[in-house]
Amino acid sequence: MKTASYFTRLDDHKVRCELCPHHCVIREGKRGFCLTRQNKDGILVSANYCRPVSTAVDPIEKKPLYHFRPGRTIFSTGPNGCTFKCSFCQNCEISQEILPTREVSAAKLARSIIDSRTIGAAYTYSEPYIWYETIMDVGSRVKEAGLCNVMVTNGYMEPAPLDDLLRIVDAMNIDIKSMNPDFYRRLCKGELQPVLRTCETVKKHAHLEITNLLITGENDSENEIRKLVSFIATNLGSDTPLHISRYFPRYKLAHPATAERSLLSAWELAREKLDFVYLGNTHARDKADTFCPSCGALLVTRSGYRTAVTRELARQPDGSTRCGTCSRKIALVPA
Numbered sequence: 100m101k102t103a104s105y106f107t108r109l110d111d112h113k114v115r116c117e118l119c120p121h122h123c124v125i126r127e128g129k130r131g132f133c134l135t136r137q138n139k140d141g142i143l144v145s146a147n148y149c150r151p152v153s154t155a156v157d158p159i160e161k162k163p164l165y166h167f168r169p170g171r172t173i174f175s176t177g178p179n180g181c182t183f184k185c186s187f188c189q190n191c192e193i194s195q196e197i198l199p200t201r202e203v204s205a206a207k208l209a210r211s212i213i214d215s216r217t218i219g220a221a222y223t224y225s226e227p228y229i230w231y232e233t234i235m236d237v238g239s240r241v242k243e244a245g246l247c248n249v250m251v252t253n254g255y256m257e258p259a260p261l262d263d264l265l266r267i268v269d270a271m272n273i274d275i276k277s278m279n280p281d282f283y284r285r286l287c288k289g290e291l292q293p294v295l296r297t298c299e300t301v302k303k304h305a306h307l308e309i310t311n312l313l314i315t316g317e318n319d320s321e322n323e324i325r326k327l328v329s330f331i332a333t334n335l336g337s338d339t340p341l342h343i344s345r346y347f348p349r350y351k352l353a354h355p356a357t358a359e360r361s362l363l364s365a366w367e368l369a370r371e372k373l374d375f376v377y378l379g380n381t382h383a384r385d386k387a388d389t390f391c392p393s394c395g396a397l398l399v400t401r402s403g404y405r406t407a408v409t410r411e412l413a414r415q416p417d418g419s420t421r422c423g424t425c426s427r428k429i430a431l432v433p434a
């Protein structure tokens with residue numbers, strides 16, 4: 100447990116948490132919407148500080164991050180709780196309930212990451228943003244050791260804490276679940292606009308990839324996909340990788356699993372404006388591979404979590420990458 104960052108003390112021992120746009124006003128003894136920040140005697144504390152709900156060494160592709168150190172592994176960990184309550188949450192057991200966890204010290208958690216012989220830490224599984232104090236304390240140590248930090252997040256952030264995070268976070272995968280504000284309110288109990296603002300800020304300072312879970316009948320219309328793709332192309336850049344992921348019924352949503360043909364249609368629409376579009380949770384052929392957007396040369400192959408960078412991906416002396424066939428610059432951080 101640690102005193103939280105970003106809160107204001109109010110009358111009657113209440114506090115207002117200012118970490119995320121919910122701005123919960125929390126009475127003494129109670130927790131905020133995310134279940135993890137608690138009012139203890141008029142002070143806001145991070146109740147899940149350095150309490151990982153799980154740890155594992157994963158391929159970076161599993162996050163998913165396809166254009167950041169492809170083929171490498173990363174120490175993955177994360178907390179209980181979430182700032183959203185998505186009715187389709189694929190990790191509801193850890194995002195919507197408080198589980199028994201054991202606190203470790205920031206130094207010990209950082210040491211496990213540094214000793215893991217991976218590229219660094221991925222904060223993931225539920226919503227890592229509510230682990231803000233943990234990420235700042237652990238992530239600083241990871242960074243000092245020359246390793247990287249990445250976050251897999253819903254992007255529901257406030258600008259000031261995000262600026263702090265971006266001093267130590269190298270890459271993020273952010274969910275844009277829909278371009279419809281009503282979708283966010285109805286199905287996630289949050290707002291769309293702060294998520295889009297986070298994406299724009301992150302793109303300026305770190306490596307960014309976007310994930311969209313395509314849900315049957317909710318966000319899979321042509322109009323909706325075109326809006327998402329236009330936002331990415333215009334505001335983030337057409338070189339921003341987009342992962343379109345297949346939905347399966349889960350938690351409170353019983354809509355049928357996304358049809359393969361819907362995924363393929365979404366992929367084709369997205370490719371009209373975006374250079375790198377991938378399909379996830381499906382076996383569609385070639386849709387996890389990276390091709391040069393100009394000449395079509397195969398640059399990275401992925402099968403399951405087996406990744407191979409081909410000789411076509413040419414690393415430049417300045418660390419950037421180009422297509423070996425046509426010399427086009429490829430937005431990819433090499434291994």
Ligand code: SF4
Pocket residue numbers: 116117118119120121122123130131132133134135136181182229
């Ligand atoms: S981080 Fe949690 S407690 Fe703080 S405003 Fe967001 S939901 Fe509320």
Ligand code: SF4
Pocket residue numbers: 181182183184185187188189190191194224225226253287
């Ligand atoms: S943001 Fe992610 S972890 Fe949180 S409730 Fe939604 S799907 Fe679950």
